[in-house]
Amino acid sequence: MPTTSPQALARRITRMQESATLKMSQMARDLKAEGHDVISLSIGEPDFDTPQHIKDAAIKALNDGFTKYTPVPGLPQIREAISTKFKRDNNLDYDPSQIVVSNGAKQSIANLSLTLLDEGDEVIILAPYWVSYFEIVRLGGGKPVVLLGGIENDFKVTAEELAGAINENTRMVLFSSPCNPTGSVYQHDELEAIANVIAKHEQIVIVSDEIYEYINFSGKHVSIGSFPQVKDQTVTVNGFSKGFAMTGWRLGYIGAPTWIAKACIKIQGQFTSGATAFGQMAGAHALLSDMTPTHKMRAAFLKRRDMVIELLEAIPGMKVNRPEGAFYIFPDISAYFGKSADGMTINNSSDFAEYILNKGHVAIVAGSAFGADDCFRLSYAASEEQLREAIRRIGECVGELG
Ligand code: PMP
Ligand code: GLU
Numbered sequence: 521m522p523t524t525s526p527q528a529l530a531r532r533i534t535r536m537q538e539s540a541t542l543k544m545s546q547m548a549r550d551l552k553a554e555g556h557d558v559i560s561l562s563i564g565e566p567d568f569d570t571p572q573h574i575k576d577a578a579i580k581a582l583n584d585g586f587t588k589y590t591p592v593p594g595l596p597q598i599r600e601a602i603s604t605k606f607k608r609d610n611n612l613d614y615d616p617s618q619i620v621v622s623n624g625a626k627q628s629i630a631n632l633s634l635t636l637l638d639e640g641d642e643v644i645i646l647a648p649y650w651v652s653y654f655e656i657v658r659l660g661g662g663k664p665v666v667l668l669g670g671i672e673n674d675f676k677v678t679a680e681e682l683a684g685a686i687n688e689n690t691r692m693v694l695f696s697s698p699c700n701p702t703g704s705v706y707q708h709d710e711l712e713a714i715a716n717v718i719a720k721h722e723q724i725v726i727v728s729d730e731i732y733e734y735i736n737f738s739g740k741h742v743s744i745g746s747f748p749q750v751k752d753q754t755v756t757v758n759g760f761s762k763g764f765a766m767t768g769w770r771l772g773y774i775g776a777p778t779w780i781a782k783a784c785i786k787i788q789g790q791f792t793s794g795a796t797a798f799g800q801m802a803g804a805h806a807l808l809s810d811m812t813p814t815h816k817m818r819a820a821f822l823k824r825r826d827m828v829i830e831l832l833e834a835i836p837g838m839k840v841n842r843p844e845g846a847f848y849i850f851p852d853i854s855a856y857f858g859k860s861a862d863g864m865t866i867n868n869s870s871d872f873a874e875y876i877l878n879k880g881h882v883a884i885v886a887g888s889a890f891g892a893d894d895c896f897r898l899s900y901a902a903s904e905e906q907l908r909e910a911i912r913r914i915g916e917c918v919g920e921l922g
Contacts, residue, residue: 594621703843
């Protein structure tokens with residue numbers, strides 16, 4: 521086979537799906553560049569800027585000479601700050617040596633997949649799931665086992681349903697709470713019941729993605745790793761992108777049992793060496809300083825959530841629940857399947873997203889990317905004006921379906 525042929529690519533990349541969230545936001549950018557008035561509600565990115573005091577900490581760190589390679593798992597300053605944060609906010613005891621800082625939580629999860637999975641190991645992914653979980657698990661050789669929670673239970677999977685999906689090949693359970701794409705928050709009792717199930721299977725590692733921790737409207741965030749029965753089986757993933765509006769800084773981390781932390785350090789040492797030095801200093805500062813900007817962002821998201829729900833509920837056929845965190849709404853649109861407009865029939869969530877983008881110039885993401893083809897994801901990390909106009913357009917497009 522000629523090396524210039526696309527068939528010469530490795531199987532691991534040819535069978536990989538492109539990230540639907542990133543693809544959709546690129547399509548929106550392209551349409552905008554052609555001069556169309558596009559509103560993009562496709563990407564999960566706070567529309568706020570990073571708080572000034574965090575930027576100032578990065579500038580100071582640069583001026584102080586934090587411009588070199590750091591230890592692979594992170595500078596002592598940030599590992600200590602994260603250890604303190606875990607204790608303070610999550611009732612989790614991770615020694616700084618159990619913390620690994622990476623280039624975004626995305627890399628943290630990739631490290632875990634590559635270090636923990638062997639060919640054929642099963643990973644139960646609670647669905648609807650964040651788009652990248654599926655491909656990251658497959659890249660590690662794992663077999664994704666998707667367990668879908670329905671809208672009637674706020675898209676959450678119960679402990680009983682989880683128990684039914686576990687077998688001797690199950691190696692990992694992976695989920696986010698608050699959840700991307702649904703905004704659902706697993707509450708104390710639900711997590712405790714799940715912990716009780718997993719504690720019976722010591723070969724299972726829980727990967728608990730808590731990156732939306734600070735965007736929780738339902739009270740105190742609960743970390744599953746704080747239940748003693750699963751403490752030694754849990755890896756807690758978190759990052760700075762959402763709570764501190766730091767998506768472009770590429771800074772995420774885990775707290776993990778020592779043997780897992782060591783393995784992640786080993787793989788990261790061969791892949792990226794670690795996160796940016798001055799970014800780490802700013803991250804340490806962010807965790808240990810005033811959280812008022814984060815609380816203000818959460819209040820703004822809550823206000824938008826209520827507005828978005830009210831507007832969407834007014835559209836006939838749109839089924840909406842009331843998520844308790846993150847900045848997503850995940851409406852069920854199956855009522856429109858089989859209906860047509862402009863010569864196009866809507867048969868699934870991808871058709872719906874395409875129709876809304878092309879006709880209404882609003883970018884959303886098809887639920888199929890998250891393992892739930894009856895739904896679509898709308899990110900309300902946008903201004904109230906944009907949200908109002910976008911939902912008006914969605915309503916207009918839907919009104920033409922017949
Ligand atoms: N987990 C979830 C649930 C997310 O929504 C995101 C956002 N892309 C990530 C992980 C990755 O975040 P980052 O790499 O920006 O830290
Ligand atoms: N987590 C965000 C999202 O779901 C960012 C995009 C991505 O990394 O996939 O839209």
